[in-house]
Amino acid sequence: MALVNTKKMFEMAYKNGYAVGAFNVNNMEITQGIIDAVAEEKAPLILQVSRGGRKYASLSYLRAIIDVVVEENPDIPVAINLDHGDNFETCKQFVDAGFTSVMIDASKQPFEENIKVTKQVVEYAHPRDVVVEAELGQLGGIEEDVVGVEDVSKHVADPNQVVEFVEKSGCDSLAVACGTSHGAYKFKSEPKLAFDVIQEIGDRLPGFPLVMHGSSSVLREFVDLINKYGGDMPNAMGVPEESVSKAAKLGICKVNIDTDLRLALTAKIRQVFAEIPGEFDPRKYLGPGREAIREMVRHKLHVVGCAGKAAECM
Ligand SMILES: [Zn+2]
Secondary structure, eight states, X not given: OOBOOSHHXXXXXXXXXXXXXXXXXXXXXXXXXXXXXXXXXXOXXXXXEOHHHHHHHOHHHHHHHHHHHHHHXXXXXXXXXXXXXXXHHHHHHHHHTTOSEEEEOOTTSOHXXXXXXXXXXXXXXXXXXXXXXEXXXXXXXXXXXXXXXXXXXXXXXXXXXXHHHHHHHOOSEEEEOSSOEXXXXXXXXXXXXXXXXXXXXXXXXXXXXXXXXXXXXXXXXXXXXXXXXXXXXXXXXXXXXXXXXXXXXXXXXXXXXXXXXXXXXXXXXXXXXXXXXXXXXXXHHHHHHHXXXXXXXXXXXXXXXXXXXXXXXX
């Protein structure tokens, strides 16, 4: 059993200048693709469950899938995180359900209220050895039912507020607005991450792990495949992978990646349907889809730099 919280992972990630990839669990094939890649690359792993995922598959199914991942991979440190918990009760429920990390997202609340509810979650989670990710500032784009601001460049986190927030709330990691955005249609032009802000926060909170949401790169190759095989995704654009790699060296310890996995799966399934119109065995398109997830995750583990780091994070 290598079910862990993210403490050691973030400590090593911070020290050695990489980030741990966090991937959403929505069904069996996606999760198998993720763990196959992680096992092959010997990387630490954060699996997370969002509200949309629970609505789609139910927590009990997702939890059972995660349990198999943990059981079958004793050499891989696996943390399980609640993604975007919206209030204390939800976070409490996930702490009680055995999650090792919870995110409380009260970023839409006023600053003081955000501190207050985050602190409440911290006080419940810490005695149970569960870590807490919080969010400050407004992320852009749309992630399931989490709707962000329109122009992310105007909503970059204020380092003064970050320091005060971390000190008062006691959170273990923080998602900061630094120019990223959720989804596949997030930018009108290539985005510039606010590296100066990330750097300043790093200088003022040495050793403190930051988290990047909305950091899929929406790789052209996969959008083109989707469009080639009958899809219609004009103008999809993401965060360049070089920017993600650079952020990982500056104190970003967790990078959430979901959209790029969805694109890989969708592109592959569309290809099978286009090339073999008579195919009706789900295993014959979900199988290749799972394989596409595996390849994408392997690639991403190198982008964030956590390939080969499983052992040091145990
Ligand atoms: Zn998010």
